[in-house]
Amino acid sequence: MQIRILRWPDDQEALFHYFERVYGPEEQNTISAWYGTYPGFVPADAFVVEAEPDGDIVGHALLIPRALQIGEAVLPAAEIALADVDESHHKQGIERALLEIAHERLDAREAAVSLTLGLPNSYEHWQYDYAAGLYLTSFEPDISLDLAQKAGSWDSLHTYERRTADRLGAHSQSVIVRPFYASDLPTVQALYAAESARGSYLIARDEAQWLWQMDYLIHTGRYEPDDFLVAEIDNRLVAYVRVISHQDVNWFRGADAAHFSVIEAAGDHADGVEALLAEVARMAERLDVERIGLFVPHDSAFMAHALARGASLRTFTGAAYLRLHDLPLALSHLAPALEERRLNSRYTGRAYRLxxxxxxxxxxxxxxxxxxxxxxxxxxxxxxxRLITGWYGIDHLTTGYHERYHDLLAVLFPRRRPMIGIADLL
Structure with a gap:
């Protein structure tokens, strides 16, 4: 038995046969649609376990390049994916040896953080633990079609609607809602990055990742031209929303899952967000769906508008497992975000060594x-x-620091709701 670097594309047929054997034909088809095509893929990030003497592949692990958005900082990271060994070779120490090599590779590629979406018991030895949310195992928030259809206008003579519009900052500006164009990408990227900096989305995306992600959704039949909408006011793009309109995205829910879901939203212009919610309702009506799944951050502007119209909010989410792989590297990248938080607090006039x-x-x-x-x-x-991502706040700790620094540490490590968006998991 030997563990070696993947030979790509020479190993492709044998590797995909292994995936089919371990995960089943349907899952193998999904994996083969993205494997080896995403930005930053290099064979040196993939490892296979080769049985002797026949040379069959009986195990595999892959590092997917990632970047984590923490405030204004971006931390280099990698996700350990598809780490498994054929059932016939379990309990032989191969899994641990495979992960050992994967972590050595994390050192070589200078990852500050590693993450995995696998089973927790497999990674406890390596000090992975919950530090970000996922939507995959949640009972997602939703809104019924009849309630969503109320979006798009506010009755100034109705006391509740008038006060709600004022609370949200809506001013009934004229908004154009239209499909996303390729030329919109820089602005959409900026809106997503701003939402991430506020703590909503954890995975940072560069242009190559955005383009690959959209191409992948098209390739797998999950993207229609009207599924990516932007809101424009005075020729300025102020918000966007992404929808999957023809299939489930939370396969743990089965028949109870929403078949029409908002999978991402960014932008906080109240009139733009309201117009997008209204257009999503019109899309749902045309497709004859009764309920709209809301896979968007609970504290986002889009969710605030949906809740104002009567959405149901559920807070039980799955969680991603993260590991602080290189603290000095992580802190060097995190320092600008810590400094930005200090400068925007009552501690701006003092200097500290953390x-x-x-x-x-x-x-x-x-x-x-x-x-x-x-x-x-x-x-x-x-x-x-957990402090770094915001999954924990300083109040979760009872020891390890002097009480007089509690408020400063709460500023440097604010409690947030970091989520890995559905779009980064499909």
Missing amino acids: AITTEHDEVAVDLGMGSPETVELEIPSTSLM
Whole structure:
């Protein structure tokens, strides 16, 4: 038995046969639609277990390049995906050896963070733990068609509607809702990045990833021209929404799942968001669906408008497992976000040296100008990973820092709702 780097495309046929054997024909078809095509794919990020003497592939693990958006900072990361071994070779130590090699590769590609969406028991040894949300196992929020159809206008004579419009900041501006054009991508990217910086979406995307993602959805039959809508006011794009209109996206729900779902939304212009919600309702009506799934952040502008119209909010989500792979590297990338948070707080006039100690590393970063005051934070790496993403707030910790620095640490590590969007998982 040997573990080696994937030979691509020479191993393609044998690898896909392995996927079919381990995951089944339907899942193999999904995997083969994206494997080896995404931006940044290199065979050196994939490993196969080869049985002897016949050379059959009986195990596999893959690193998918990722980047995590934490405030204004972007941390280099990688996802460990499709890490498995054929059932006939379980309990032989192969799984652990495979992950050991994958983590060595994480060192070589200078990943600050690694993540996986696999089974938790397989990764506890490597100190992976919940640190971000997923939609896959949730009972997603939704809104019935009849309630969504009320979007698009506010009755100024109706006290509740008038006050709700005022609370949301709606001013009944004229809005053009139209399909996404390729020339819209830079603005759409900026809207998504702003939503991510606020803590809503965790996975950062560059232009190549956006283009690949849309091509993949087209290739797999999950993208129609009207499924990506933008809102335009005075020739300025202010918000967008993405929809999957012809199939389930939460396959854990079975027959109860919504067959028409909003999978992503960004932008906080109240009139633009309201117009998008109204257009989504019209799409749902044309397709004769009664319920619209809402796979969007709970604190997003789109969700606020949906809730104002009567959406049901459910908070039970699945979770992604993250590991702080390289603390010094992570902190060097995170420093601009920490400094931005300090500058926008009551601590702007003071300098600090944040000294973090985990079971693996000791590292410090200076914030502000002048002679710094040292703030010590002694914390397990799993809890620190949760602080970094915002899955935890400082109030989750009862020890490891001096109480007088509680408020400062709450500023540097705010509690948020980081989610990995459905669009990054399809």
